[in-house]
Amino acid sequence: MNFGPGRMSPAHRSVIKKKGYKKAIHSYRHGKIQWADKQLAGMRIDLRKSLRAQQSGRCYFCRQLVLQERRNACEDIEHYLDKSKLHYRKWTFSPVNLTIACHPCNLQKGNRDLGDAAIRGSTSLRVGSGSFRWLHPYFDDYHRNIEIHPGWVYAVKASAPKAAEAAAMLRDLELDQIERIQQTRQRYVDLLERTVVLMDKLIERNEVNKPRMKKLTAILKTLKDELRWA
Numbered sequence: 001m002n003f004g005p006g007r008m009s010p011a012h013r014s015v016i017k018k019k020g021y022k023k024a025i026h027s028y029r030h031g032k033i034q035w036a037d038k039q040l041a042g043m044r045i046d047l048r049k050s051l052r053a054q055q056s057g058r059c060y061f062c063r064q065l066v067l068q069e070r071r072n073a074c075e076d077i078e079h080y081l082d083k084s085k086l087h088y089r090k091w092t093f094s095p096v097n098l099t100i101a102c103h104p105c106n107l108q109k110g111n112r113d114l115g116d117a118a119i120r121g122s123t124s125l126r127v128g129s130g131s132f133r134w135l136h137p138y139f140d141d142y143h144r145n146i147e148i149h150p151g152w153v154y155a156v157k158a159s160a161p162k163a164a165e166a167a168a169m170l171r172d173l174e175l176d177q178i179e180r181i182q183q184t185r186q187r188y189v190d191l192l193e194r195t196v197v198l199m200d201k202l203i204e205r206n207e208v209n210k211p212r213m214k215k216l217t218a219i220l221k222t223l224k225d226e227l228r229w230a
């Protein structure tokens with residue numbers, strides 16, 4: 001299976017640099033608006049698309065598919081260094097601070113502080129700024145540190161250059177817990193059922209040739225592969 005890139009690249013820098021978003025970013029920096037403000041909605045959508053493509057639709061942390069919630073399409077953009085902390089607010093729009101994460105990982109991560117004192121005091125976010133508690137999406141290689149076995153069993157590689165960080169990440173996110181594995185399976189089964197219901201509706205309405213059918217078929221195929229693995 002393709003679990004997404006080992007080390008991410010800040011390709012979405014171009015999204016943040018778009019002229020149209022300059023004013024909203026400026027307002028955020030001056031504390032006039034929040035991240036969730038509608039002035040930033042376009043940028044969030046673009047960012048999400050770019051990150052999703054790079055991450056093959058998977059969560060950076062657990063590498064499982066991020067299943068799209070219909071209610072809030074922007075909730076899964078994850079700031080590696082928590083933007084709600086005053087000392088990390090300056091990196092809200094830093095490309096190397098952004099990933100896509102699934103809801104369960106997001107919850108487990110909470111508002112954990114993943115940087116040390118050197119990073120908190122640093123003016124730039126790069127390799128050497130300080131130490132991170134977990135693997136860093138842009139500075140470390142996930143696959144050189146963690147291997148994923150069928151059934152979503154995670155292990156730190158024997159040759160891992162960042163063994164302590166990889167172990168802390170798996171432990172903190174509770175990726176070693178059986179409950180999370182069951183949860184994953186259930187989420188996939190739920191989506192599978194939803195997809196089949198939508199396909200049935202299209203069939204009933206004689207709309208099998210609509211592009212939507214193609215999309216649903218693709219989701220079904222992905223889920224089939226995924227469930228075989230899980």
Ligand SMILES: [Zn+2]
Nearest residue numbers: 059062102105
């Ligand atoms: Zn996850």
